[in-house]
Amino acid sequence: MISLLSTKSLTETQRQLLAEAGLSVVEQEFIRVQLLPVPPFEWQHNLLFTSQQAVKSVVAQKSIAHPENHTVFCVGEKTKAALETAGFIVKASFESAETMAHFLINSDEDHFDFFCGNRRLDTLPTRLIQKGKNLREIVVYSTENQAQKIETPIDGVLFFSPSGVESFLEKNTLETQPCFCIGSTTAAALHGITQNIYIAPTPTVEATLQLSIDYFKR
Structure with a gap:
């Protein structure tokens, strides 16, 4: 089964969207937010x-x-x-x-x-x-970054902010995995790191998930 890494926690509905497409997901919070x-x-x-x-x-x-x-x-x-x-x-x-x-x-x-x-x-x-x-x-x-080393093999990564990209790269590297980004500013944080960048047509979590689903259905 294709396994994705989400660099933020997803809702149950969002997880279900991936599950129904036959994709599994590992979730890790790579940034911490304080009001x-x-x-x-x-x-x-x-x-x-x-x-x-x-x-x-x-x-x-x-x-x-x-x-x-x-x-x-x-x-x-x-x-x-x-x-x-x-x-x-x-x-x-x-x-x-x-x-x-x-x-x-x-x-x-x-x-x-x-x-x-x-x-x-x-x-x-x-x-x-x-x-x-x-x-x-x-x-x-x-x-603030909450960098974590991901030991589980992953087939693609879901990014939702430039900070999430930065935090992920502190302890992880990208090889050939496709990177699915919520928007162009998030994608810009990956320039020079990988060419396997895909940007959601609208800046929502759901559109980013659907982008990954469509990619692996090809």
Whole structure:
């Protein structure tokens, strides 16, 4: 049986998706996430989120008293769903920080609060600031590597973040195994390491799993 390594824990539904396709999966958490205290600022009208973890931190701490009074831009459909569940109004969602940056620099909006992690990529802040936009970053969670040596033979690897790639490579190497990535920024972390990179058509865990299923069904 084909065996995959998932660099994060999956839900039972996600495991079932692989099992029904005849694939087994080994799950290991390669990064550890810690929610950080959110300072009591007076928030801008426009809020930016590029990860579900940032949403989780803000919502858990009830940092924004009236979410319906703000306009939100985010990356990812699941991030959007989490925001809307919490009462935020999502004006637009995007597949990547790059596409969100392109949209915002061409908009009439000039002031933004960006909720992010301690290892956020430079893409969004750099592009907005270069174009004269006013951006305040609020770090609401931290991630740290939780590297582990994988002894079990694996036929493919599922990656869900650049940090996960970095942590995996601390104690493991890639040979000819295909690497299935949730998005282009995660895939970029593998450049120069392997050419066997496959990117999900949409940045969701389910799409990444389906990508691996389709690959091994060929």
